[in-house]
Amino acid sequence: MFSAYKGLPRTAWIIFGGTIVNRIGFMVVPFLVYYLGSRDVSTSQITYVLGCLGIGSLVGPLLSGVLADSWGRRSTMVTGLVGTACAHGLLFAAPNLVTLALAAAVLSVCGTMVSPSANALLAESVDDERRRNAFSLVHWAVNIGSAGAGVLGGFLAENGYWLLFLVDAATALAFAAIAVTFLPEGKRTAPAPAGQGGGYGVVVRDPLMRAMLPLFGVTLAIYSLTEASLPLAIRDDGLSPKVLGLIAALNAVLVVILQPLAASVLAKVRPLIVYVFASALIAVGVALTGLADDLWSYGATVAVWSLGEAAIGGIHSATVQSIAPEHARGRYQGAFQWLWGSSRFLALTAGTAVYAHLGPAYLWWFCAVAGVLAPLGVLALGPAIERRTAQLAAAKEQPKEAAAGM
Numbered sequence: 001m002f003s004a005y006k007g008l009p010r011t012a013w014i015i016f017g018g019t020i021v022n023r024i025g026f027m028v029v030p031f032l033v034y035y036l037g038s039r040d041v042s043t044s045q046i047t048y049v050l051g052c053l054g055i056g057s058l059v060g061p062l063l064s065g066v067l068a069d070s071w072g073r074r075s076t077m078v079t080g081l082v083g084t085a086c087a088h089g090l091l092f093a094a095p096n097l098v099t100l101a102l103a104a105a106v107l108s109v110c111g112t113m114v115s116p117s118a119n120a121l122l123a124e125s126v127d128d129e130r131r132r133n134a135f136s137l138v139h140w141a142v143n144i145g146s147a148g149a150g151v152l153g154g155f156l157a158e159n160g161y162w163l164l165f166l167v168d169a170a171t172a173l174a175f176a177a178i179a180v181t182f183l184p185e186g187k188r189t190a191p192a193p194a195g196q197g198g199g200y201g202v203v204v205r206d207p208l209m210r211a212m213l214p215l216f217g218v219t220l221a222i223y224s225l226t227e228a229s230l231p232l233a234i235r236d237d238g239l240s241p242k243v244l245g246l247i248a249a250l251n252a253v254l255v256v257i258l259q260p261l262a263a264s265v266l267a268k269v270r271p272l273i274v275y276v277f278a279s280a281l282i283a284v285g286v287a288l289t290g291l292a293d294d295l296w297s298y299g300a301t302v303a304v305w306s307l308g309e310a311a312i313g314g315i316h317s318a319t320v321q322s323i324a325p326e327h328a329r330g331r332y333q334g335a336f337q338w339l340w341g342s343s344r345f346l347a348l349t350a351g352t353a354v355y356a357h358l359g360p361a362y363l364w365w366f367c368a369v370a371g372v373l374a375p376l377g378v379l380a381l382g383p384a385i386e387r388r389t390a391q392l393a394a395a396k397e398q399p400k401e402a403a404a405g406m
Helices: 010-024 032-038 043-070 073-093 097-111 114-125 128-158 161-182 207-236 241-265 271-291 295-312 315-322 326-358 360-380 382-404
Strands: none
Touching (some): 010 114, 010 128, 032 043, 043 073, 043 097, 043 326, 073 114, 114 128, 114 315, 114 326, 128 161, 128 241, 207 241, 207 271, 207 295, 207 326, 207 360, 271 295, 271 360, 315 382, 360 382
């Protein structure tokens, strides 16, 4: 069951363990609306705080990518983790709406700085053949930690919201300590080629990234609909919040159990083939929400898209890293994480608007059609991705061959 993860380097397992610790402490954001309500913040005012939270998630990945390439992978991770811990304290102590919104933005910026730098460090610790499995391992860690956070968060919230803030800050500091103690700093990237600079121009000028990221974004946005439009559908069918809690638990359990099995079974299948079928499962599963009307039918739809989530693992991140020049790995990962945040923001805003004003059917049909076509577009880019990967591998071997010949 775990054969796909055997032989991964020490760095991968340290990031795996640290990610579980950190994600177990991801409780404040899911319960933020309830906390703000306990502070007598009105529904209309809550939108400002959540908006700042969303804006921060667009800034953090981009900042992390630049710092990871220019300053260091581990240093950027630790800065984000320590900043996350401090931001939790600021958010809890914020005296008014303005400071709550600013603290939420700081929390989001710092929290989203961790993943791009960690992924860049992970990518350079494994060879090309094991990269997909390494990213799958870390994706599994996210789901393990999130499952624990969901159970623990509900219990702690009933005993005082301050406990959520305390645990979230403590787990962020714990991961920072793990990183400082056990992780290498990571390679400092070689200077960028003349004329490319140290910003995101290297990503923007890459035609393969320009073609691939929007296609990835469609699948990410459809998956993100499970955070907003799925709860709306459950509510509109007259079902209680307990149903939402049960299907969230079902998703977490299925992914935690199935992901290592899927990684082992599908290890020898081309990643983009797995991506197409997994993305289609996610799209069809979310689209079938339109036919569900009770606990059992909603559970069936969740099982479909959870299977897709388990199968897709870390293929997104691994593919992005496979085409990233060595001097820009952090920025390529930062661009992908920015896409994640943008897709989620679009799903929570535009997706909800389509559901409310045009009707749920339009949203579910979009998922069914676009969610199947977009992965096929990624598959069409397969030859170009393989050529780029081969070129980067050949360039990486040239200095070794030159050194051997001396």
